Structures are given as C-alpha cells and as structure tokens.
Amino acid sequence: MANFVEHHVSHLMQGWDLIQRADSTGRLHGPLQSLSAPAKIVVAALLIVAVVASTHVWAILGIFVLTLTLALLSCRVVFDLMRIAWLGVFSFTGVMSLPALFLTRGPELLRVPIAGWTLTSTGLHIFLVLLLRAETAVTITLTVILTTPWPRLLAGLRTLKVPSLVVALIGATYRYVILLLESALDMMQSRRSRLVGPLAPRERRRLLISTGGVLFSKSAALSQEVHDAMISRGYRGETYVLGEQRNAPRDWIAMAAGALLSLAVAVLR
Numbered sequence: 001m002a003n004f005v006e007h008h009v010s011h012l013m014q015g016w017d018l019i020q021r022a023d024s025t026g027r028l029h030g031p032l033q034s035l036s037a038p039a040k041i042v043v044a045a046l047l048i049v050a051v052v053a054s055t056h057v058w059a060i061l062g063i064f065v066l067t068l069t070l071a072l073l074s075c076r077v078v079f080d081l082m083r084i085a086w087l088g089v090f091s092f093t094g095v096m097s098l099p100a101l102f103l104t105r106g107p108e109l110l111r112v113p114i115a116g117w118t119l120t121s122t123g124l125h126i127f128l129v130l131l132l133r134a135e136t137a138v139t140i141t142l143t144v145i146l147t148t149p150w151p152r153l154l155a156g157l158r159t160l161k162v163p164s165l166v167v168a169l170i171g172a173t174y175r176y177v178i179l180l181l182e183s184a185l186d187m188m189q190s191r192r193s194r195l196v197g198p199l200a201p202r203e204r205r206r207l208l209i210s211t212g213g214v215l216f217s218k219s220a221a222l223s224q225e226v227h228d229a230m231i232s233r234g235y236r237g238e239t240y241v242l243g244e245q246r247n248a249p250r251d252w253i254a255m256a257a258g259a260l261l262s263l264a265v266a267v268l269r
Contacts, residue, residue: 025074025075025146025147028074028075030073030074030075030147031070031073031074032070032071032073032074032143032147033074033147033148034250035250035251035254036156036247036248036251037148037152037153037155037156037157037159038156038159038160038247038251039247039251039252039254039255040144040147040148040156040254041144041153041156041157041160042160042255042258043254043255043257043258044140044141044143044144046258046259046261046262047063047067047140047258047261047262047265048137048140048141049262049266050063050261050262050263050265050266051063051132051133051136051137051140051265052133052137053265053266054265054266054268055129056265056268057125057128057129057132059264059265059268060129060132060133060136060265061132061136062265063136063140063261063265064132064135064136064139067136067139067140067143068139068143070143071139071142071143071146071147074143074147075146075147085138085139085142086135086138086139089134089135089138090131090135092134093130093131093134093135094131096130097126097127097130097131098127100123100126100127100130101119101120101123101124101127102117102118102119102120102123103123104120104122104123104126105120105122106120106121106122106123107120107121107122108120108121109121109124150171150174154167154170154171157170172226175226176219179219179222180215180218180219183214183215183218184211184215187211187214187215188211
C-alpha cells in the first residue's frame with residue numbers, strides 16, 4: 001500500500017498540474033480564444049439560463065454536445081480537465097436526484113424485485129433533466145474559464161458592470177487556492193524527505209491537523225501583506241489588462257447566436 005504522505009503528495013501534484021494546464025489553455029489559438037471575454041460571459045450566462053429553464057432532454061443534451069465540441073476544437077486538453085468536474089457533478093447530482101426515479105408517479109417501466117420499488121418513465125425523465133442540467137451548466141462554465149486568460153476574465157466581468165468587490169473576491173480566492181496548494185505541497189514534500197518508514201494512524205491524523213492549522217495561520221498572516229503589496233503597486237479595486245479586447249463583429253455575431261439558441265431551448269417543450 002502506498003505511503004500516506006506519498007499518497008497526499010501525488011494528489012497535490014496532480015492538482016497543481018491541473019491548474020498549470022488550465023492556465024495555459026486560455027493562451028492558445030482557437031475559435032473560443034478569439035472571442036472577447038465579455039462576449040463569452042454573456043453567451044455562457046444566456047445558455048445556462050436556457051438550460052435551467054428547459055425540461056427537454058434532447059435540447060439540453062444538444063447544448064452539452066455543442067459546448068463540448070467547441071471546447072475540444074479550442075483545446076484538446078479541455079476534455080481531460082472536465083472529466084474531473086463531470087465525475088464530481090455526476091456523483092453529487094446523481095445521488096441527490098436518485099429518489100426521483102422511484103418516488104415520482106407515472107407510467108411504470110420496471111419494478112425492483114426485492115425492494116418493491118417502481119421505476120417510472122416520469123421519474124427517469126426528471127432524473128435525466130436534473131443530471132443533464134448540472135453537467136451542461138458546469139461544462140459551459142468551465143469552457144469559458146479554460147479558454148480565457150484569468151486577467152481578461154476578471155476584466156470582462158468588470159466590463160459587464162459586475163461589482164468590483166465581487167471581482168476582487170473571485171481574484172483573491174483564485175490566488176489563495178494556488179498559494180495554499182503550493183504551501184501544502186512544500187510541507188508534504190519536506191515531510192516526505194524526513195520519513196524513513198510508514199506513519200502510524202495516530203501520526204497521520206496529527207500530520208493532517210497540523211498541516212491544516214499551519215495553512216490557516218499562514219493564510220491569515222499573508223492576507224494583510226498581500227493587500228498591502230497590491231495597494232503599493234497601484235491596485236484600487238479595479239482589474240486592468242494590457243491590450244484589452246474590444247467587441248469585434250464576430251463577438252456580436254456570437255452573442256446574437258447565443259441569444260437565439262438560448263431562446264429556442266428555453267421555449268422548447
């Protein structure tokens with residue numbers, strides 16, 4: 001069995017690798033990378049609202065396939081990054097919506113022999129709609145994030161008049177996730193270099209608790225230092241980027257197509 005520390009170090013390294021790969025996809029040349037950040041945010045918001053409002057399985061599935069196709073055309077690595085999110089959403093949403101299969105009244109499809117539960121077609125439809133809604137919304141959101149450099153995404157939010165406080169919180173959260181991941185990885189690697197054998201269960205629990213405490217205290221101590229450093233470099237609550245994109249004709253075409261598609265999906269029954 002793999003060592004306790006080795007196991008956690010490998011997971012932290014996988015998380016760090018995913019962040020690095022996700023950050024690099026936004027700088028590639030692809031059909032979605034060529035669009036401005038505000039245009040992609042508007043189209044994504046319209047599609048998510050349409051998906052949430054729709055009860056048609058095939059319409060939601062069509063949006064999912066279209067989004068995934070555009071993401072794969074922009075970067076093949078996107079599929080590898082999305083699989084982790086898909087598994088998480090499938091596990092959570094699938095478990096939460098599983099009772100709808102047997103508790104919803106409707107035409108009977110099959111009956112579980114021992115438990116006596118009845119699977120109805122209406123319950124199956126509700127289950128598929130809830131699951132596809134969650135998976136499609138996550139896919140749309142990740143596609144925008146993975147095909148847009150982070151500074152441009154924040155600047156795009158401010159262009160759409162999102163409050164500066166909200167944008168600052170999103171940016172700070174992203175930076176602190178990376179900072180805490182780096183700190184946890186450094187702590188685990190330093191601990192691994194000092195081990196000569198597997199840890200006892202008691203030592204494993206102590207290591208996890210101490211690591212969490214150190215990370216919490218470090219984040220609290222660095223928060224004021226990071227804010228002071230940002231202020232000293234001219235930060236006043238706004239996010240600026242060099243060479244900020246303006247909406248080109250293709251951006252207006254994309255927003256118009258997104259609006260028409262979302263309207264068609266929302267009204268389809």
